[in-house]
Amino acid sequence: MKIILKLSSLSIIIIVLLSGCNLFTDPVSPADRLSLFETDLNSDSRDTIYENFHSSAAMYNQIKTSTWWNNQFSTDNKPFSFNVSMSAAVGGIITGTGTLTYNSLDFDITMTFKEEDEDVWYIFTLTLVNPLDVNDPLIIN
Amino acid sequence: MKKVLIFITLIFIPLFLYSQQSRFDYVEGEVSIKRVSGELIKAQIADVLNIGDSVITGFDGFAELSLENTSKISIDSDTVFIISKKEKQGQKKNIFMVVLGKIGFKFDRLLNEPDIQTPATVAGVRGTEFTVVSSLDGSALYVVNEGSVAVESEGTLVVLTTEEGVEVPIGEKPGEKFEVKIGSVDFSGWLDKGNDEFEKDPARVLSDVTEKLVEYADEATRFFHNYEDSFSMLSEMRENMISIEKEKGSEAKSEYYKKEIFPKETETSNYVLNYRYFALSALSLRRYVLSSMYIDMKTKYILDTKNPIFSKFLDEYEKFLQVYEKNVVPFLVEADI
Numbered sequence: 001m002k003i004i005l006k007l008s009s010l011s012i013i014i015i016v017l018l019s020g021c022n023l024f025t026d027p028v029s030p031a032d033r034l035s036l037f038e039t040d041l042n043s044d045s046r047d048t049i050y051e052n053f054h055s056s057a058a059m060y061n062q063i064k065t066s067t068w069w070n071n072q073f074s075t076d077n078k079p080f081s082f083n084v085s086m087s088a089a090v091g092g093i094i095t096g097t098g099t100l101t102y103n104s105l106d107f108d109i110t111m112t113f114k115e116e117d118e119d120v121w122y123i124f125t126l127t128l129v130n131p132l133d134v135n136d137p138l139i140i141n
Numbered sequence: 142m143k144k145v146l147i148f149i150t151l152i153f154i155p156l157f158l159y160s161q162q163s164r165f166d167y168v169e170g171e172v173s174i175k176r177v178s179g180e181l182i183k184a185q186i187a188d189v190l191n192i193g194d195s196v197i198t199g200f201d202g203f204a205e206l207s208l209e210n211t212s213k214i215s216i217d218s219d220t221v222f223i224i225s226k227k228e229k230q231g232q233k234k235n236i237f238m239v240v241l242g243k244i245g246f247k248f249d250r251l252l253n254e255p256d257i258q259t260p261a262t263v264a265g266v267r268g269t270e271f272t273v274v275s276s277l278d279g280s281a282l283y284v285v286n287e288g289s290v291a292v293e294s295e296g297t298l299v300v301l302t303t304e305e306g307v308e309v310p311i312g313e314k315p316g317e318k319f320e321v322k323i324g325s326v327d328f329s330g331w332l333d334k335g336n337d338e339f340e341k342d343p344a345r346v347l348s349d350v351t352e353k354l355v356e357y358a359d360e361a362t363r364f365f366h367n368y369e370d371s372f373s374m375l376s377e378m379r380e381n382m383i384s385i386e387k388e389k390g391s392e393a394k395s396e397y398y399k400k401e402i403f404p405k406e407t408e409t410s411n412y413v414l415n416y417r418y419f420a421l422s423a424l425s426l427r428r429y430v431l432s433s434m435y436i437d438m439k440t441k442y443i444l445d446t447k448n449p450i451f452s453k454f455l456d457e458y459e460k461f462l463q464v465y466e467k468n469v470v471p472f473l474v475e476a477d478i
Contacts, residue, residue: 058162058192058226061177062417064474070372071410072403076379103382105395132399138407139233 027119030086030094034111037123041073041080049073054114054122058141072128072138077102084111093124100128107131163190163206163214163224170218171199179477192235193421196222197429198242208248215245217328221429227418228411229256238422239281240429243274243328248288257290260353260426261311264292271301274328276335277433278346279311279353282328284321312349343438344453347431351461354426358468361419365472368412375405420472427465431458 028036037052046069053060062068073080084098093112100109107128114124126140165188172184177193184196184204198204198220206214216222220242226235235255237246247270248254257264257273259281264273269288275281283292284306291300292307297314299307306321339346378401386394435458442451470478 055176056189056191059414060191061193061421061477062226062414065413065417067368067372068410068413070375070413071406074406076376103394103398104391105398130399130403133404136404136407138403138410 028121029119030096030113030121033113033121033123034082034084034096038080038082042078044075046070046073046075052123053140054116054124056114057122057124063140072102072107082109084109086113094121163208164188165190165204166207166213167203167205169203170201172202172204172216173197173199190224192224192226194224195240195425195429196220211249213245213247215247217243217245220244221425223421223425225258225418225421226414228414233411233414236418238425239273239275240425241275241277241433243272243332245272246270258422259309260350260430261309261313262292262294262315264290266290272326272328274331276332276338277430277437278335278338279350279430280335280338281309281311282331283307283309284326286323310349311346312352339434339437343434343450344457347434347454347457347461350426350430350434351457351464354423354461354464354469357419357423357426358464361416361423361469361472364412364416364419368409368416371405371409371412375402375409378402378405416472420469421477423465423469424473424477427461427469431461434458 033052037049040049040052046066049069050060050063053063057063079102081101082098083101084096087095087097093114096109096111096113098109099106101107107130109129110125110127112124112126113121116122123140126138128138130136130138165184165186168184168186173181173196174184174188174190175181175195175197177191182188190196190206196204196206196216198216198218200218202216202218202220204216206216208214214222214237221240222242222244223238223240224235225238226233228234236258237244237255238258240260246257246266248266254266257266259273259275260279261275261281262283264283267289269290270286271288271290272284272286273281281292281294283290283301285301285303287303289300289302291298292309292315293299294309295312295314299315299318301307301318304321304323305318306326307315307318309315382394382397382402385397434454438451438454442448445451
């Protein structure tokens with residue numbers, strides 16, 4: 001019986017090591033991250049929304065202040081709905097392109113995602129385009 | 142045609158932003174990165190530097206960064222360098238801050254040229270190779286090897302071209318331009334001179350730095366008020382949009398949102414970017430310049446704490462902290478501190 005238990009434990013350890021599975025954090029794919037971001041945008045708080053972004057995103061420090069989110073992502077513009085298709089990873093970056101709907105209006109959006117912990121993806125950049133002025137998009141990078 | 146433009150914008154912008162990162166090509170001696178998250182790590186080759194990060198080199202430290210694969214930044218020993226960002230004339234502009242020490246820049250065909258900032262100056266650059274030195278007394282020295290640099294201080298602009306230099310004391314206009322023979326400039330001697338100025342009258346030098354702090358705090362406050370006004374206007378516009386939809390239908394609402402509100406929303410968050418930029422500039426004065434001065438004085442007068450020079454310095458030190466606590470801290474978030 002002891003031998004069976006030991007063998008079972010050993011097998012579990014080997015499977016975990018071989019599969020590269022992280023026991024301490026749940027994996028978050030780019031699509032999962034987008035869904036989490038959408039849920040946060042549809043909540044009433046902007047205090048922790050920056051946590052959906054990669055800590056190496058250039059504006060990470062700026063977007064920590066909830067005042068920054070009084071822009072296109074304001075709670076006044078709820079509900080938010082994404083329809084984004086993901087591309088294959090290139091150089092560790094996955095790009096998603098599609099539309100963001102809010103205020104019952106559609107806007108073209110491009111997002112890039114970058115892995116931080118193993119299998120945990122975060123938003124790295126975001127570009128939201130106003131069709132009336134494509135040269136002046138809202139950028140989070 | 143509009144679809145093509147949108148497509149190009151969507152594809153090009155993320156690639157452009159990704160390529161703008163600064164990466165360590167070479168690291169020697171003590172070189173640390175203070176991340177925006179507050180984490181302090183030892184710099185290593187291939188580490189990427191992001192907006193808000195600081196590089197701090199020790200007495201034996203030296204580092205080289207590459208930017209967009211075409212440009213180089215060389216950070217000398219005993220130097221503090223910060224990458225920041227602000228909105229300027231509708232564009233987001235990278236700011237390279239030389240808080241203390243000596244940095245050499247070699248910019249080549251950059252897509253988005255940054256501004257260079259020291260506690261005393263702001264400079265715009267164009268396809269240029271130059272060196273910036275910022276000393277403990279807050280003064281700055283610019284020397285141009287090639288190209289052109291426009292140095293601005295106290296509302297006065299001096300344009301330097303190849304083999305020209307200028308000194309700028311903190312709180313003063315740039316001095317006269319002078320000719321330089323490349324390779325013969327004694328930068329460490331100039332830095333020592335700045336340290337000597339501080340040793341002569343530490344309280345006066347600190348008082349000049351406090352004036353700079355007040356300027357940063359005033360700018361942060363001004364942009365914060367701009368933000369408040371813009372946000373208040375935005376709230377009215379959003380209410381107006383509801384009325385437009387009721388009275389004129391969803392087409393009119395769509396037109397109003399895209400034409401009026403979307404740009405206002407971007408403008409409002411740009412004000413946040415700017416008040417944060419000035420608050421973080423003030424934080425760098427507190428964190429690096431003031432603390433260097435304090436350590437220098439504390440070490441020098443450790444056995445003579447009643448010395449009037451030290452007491453006068455401490456009075457100024459208290460004044461600096463009061464301004465900082467009252468006028469800067471409200472614009473910072475916990476992670477900054």
